[in-house]
Amino acid sequence: MKENKNKGLNISVKSFVTAIVILFVLMVLTYGLTCLIPGGKLPLWKWALSPILVLGAEGSGSLIAIIAFLLILGGVFNGLDRCGLMKYMLDKITARFGNSKYRLLAVVTLFFMAMGSFIGSFEECVPLVPIVVALAIKLGWDALVGIGMSLLAAGCGFAAGICNPFTIGVAQQLAGLPMFSGMWYRVLSFGLIYALLITFLCGYARKIEKQPVDKTDDKQFIADKRTDKALICFVFIVGIGIALILSSVFVTVLQDYTIIIAALMFLVAGVSATLLAGTGVKVLVADFWNGLISVLPAVLMILMANAIKYTMTEGGLLNVILNGAVDIAAALPKWAVILFIYMITLGMNFFIPSGSAKAFLMMPLIVPVAQVFGISAQLCVLAYAFGDGFSNAFYPTNPVLLISLGLADVNYGTWAKWSGKFQLMNLALTSGLLLVGLVIGYC
Numbered sequence: 001m002k003e004n005k006n007k008g009l010n011i012s013v014k015s016f017v018t019a020i021v022i023l024f025v026l027m028v029l030t031y032g033l034t035c036l037i038p039g040g041k042l043p044l045w046k047w048a049l050s051p052i053l054v055l056g057a058e059g060s061g062s063l064i065a066i067i068a069f070l071l072i073l074g075g076v077f078n079g080l081d082r083c084g085l086m087k088y089m090l091d092k093i094t095a096r097f098g099n100s101k102y103r104l105l106a107v108v109t110l111f112f113m114a115m116g117s118f119i120g121s122f123e124e125c126v127p128l129v130p131i132v133v134a135l136a137i138k139l140g141w142d143a144l145v146g147i148g149m150s151l152l153a154a155g156c157g158f159a160a161g162i163c164n165p166f167t168i169g170v171a172q173q174l175a176g177l178p179m180f181s182g183m184w185y186r187v188l189s190f191g192l193i194y195a196l197l198i199t200f201l202c203g204y205a206r207k208i209e210k211q212p213v214d215k216t217d218d219k220q221f222i223a224d225k226r227t228d229k230a231l232i233c234f235v236f237i238v239g240i241g242i243a244l245i246l247s248s249v250f251v252t253v254l255q256d257y258t259i260i261i262a263a264l265m266f267l268v269a270g271v272s273a274t275l276l277a278g279t280g281v282k283v284l285v286a287d288f289w290n291g292l293i294s295v296l297p298a299v300l301m302i303l304m305a306n307a308i309k310y311t312m313t314e315g316g317l318l319n320v321i322l323n324g325a326v327d328i329a330a331a332l333p334k335w336a337v338i339l340f341i342y343m344i345t346l347g348m349n350f351f352i353p354s355g356s357a358k359a360f361l362m363m364p365l366i367v368p369v370a371q372v373f374g375i376s377a378q379l380c381v382l383a384y385a386f387g388d389g390f391s392n393a394f395y396p397t398n399p400v401l402l403i404s405l406g407l408a409d410v411n412y413g414t415w416a417k418w419s420g421k422f423q424l425m426n427l428a429l430t431s432g433l434l435l436v437g438l439v440i441g442y443c
Helices: 013-036 042-049 050-056 059-080 085-119 123-138 143-160 164-176 183-208 223-246 252-276 281-294 298-314 316-330 335-353 355-372 378-393 399-407 412-440
Strands: none
Touching: 013 042, 013 298, 013 316, 013 412, 042 050, 050 059, 050 298, 050 335, 050 378, 059 085, 059 123, 059 143, 059 252, 059 281, 059 298, 059 399, 085 123, 085 143, 085 183, 085 223, 085 252, 123 143, 123 252, 123 399, 143 183, 143 399, 143 412, 164 252, 164 355, 164 378, 183 378, 183 399, 183 412, 223 252, 281 298, 281 335, 298 316, 298 399, 316 355, 335 355, 335 378, 335 412, 355 378, 378 399, 378 412, 399 412
8 A cells, every 4th residue: 555655556545445435335236236127136145255256257367467467567666666767767758858748748648549549458558657647747737637648548549449459340340340441430530539638638737737846857857877778678678568569450369468468568678677777686576576565455446346247247237238228229319329329338338348348248239229220330339439438537447447546646536527527528529420420421
């Protein structure tokens, strides 16, 4: 747990307690639904043990990979921080871009949106979130700006899905469409969403901007050759990892291993850079272990968040809710059907964060209904992608969001209030895009 916010990846006590309370309440409410909705059933003991049982449930491999990924990051970042490399890197970036920081904000935001949109990265962005948050604070903003230009941007890109293999790719295959077809309209959507996000972030950043509290910012940055070598090593190896993840768009065999690749690259980069910076092996091992221990609270958050999905699945609620929603959609006017598909996906994403899992569950049901109304399968895919992606950076059932907020020492309530304004504006924008797509016959 967090004692000093300048030491590695530490989970804030306040953020942790808030997240645990929210997740427990949601677990209770979800179990209550299994008792109220016809067809729902789940033994009480299974619900009580669900945070443990999820480790043996279907799809648990990705869950275990995320947990291992997080533990590695905790160890790596603690080592980087203790040897001074993190502060040196931030000082160097600030010295280089301090006079053009809004341009830097725009570029960083575009990078994270592109990562989400082109290769479907979201979980893989977690190790970069603390760096961007620290950078935002160093530039005179706050942690909200940092999370906004990293995780929120990744979620927006994920939803715009120019060629996101996990949502657009899977959904189009299930809908009988050529993979990544209809890209032109998603590119347009990406541009409009990016413009909205940049306007939102820059407007808030200018409003709260202040001089950096670190008085060393007033001094001229002094380069150190040894630390520079360590930093170059870190950036080079991480760059290789990012390049491999980016190549997964073309080398599809890599798509199932992006989290493993990210974890391995950060481990190798962190260990190599820390040793080059002058840290001894014994000290490095101790720092790694302490960093790993510091993020253990996040493992509990991950397990509890996944327990909600487990309860919905084992309790037989998902099919009951989805089939009921499809019946409602069949009675709506044409223009409302496409928006209802958007809303259904938003609702399902609260319980099932996995984009590909929702696609397999939803697409076979919603596409036939939509086509009865003359709505193209392509537009259904876009509505599904919108509903799946944006809320990843808003729902408290998404463990990646909770982990990122904990690492940034941001309370979920504060985040929901701040980002909720953007989510509402974005909901209006994307709903408009779906209606325009319906009018022009996007297919």
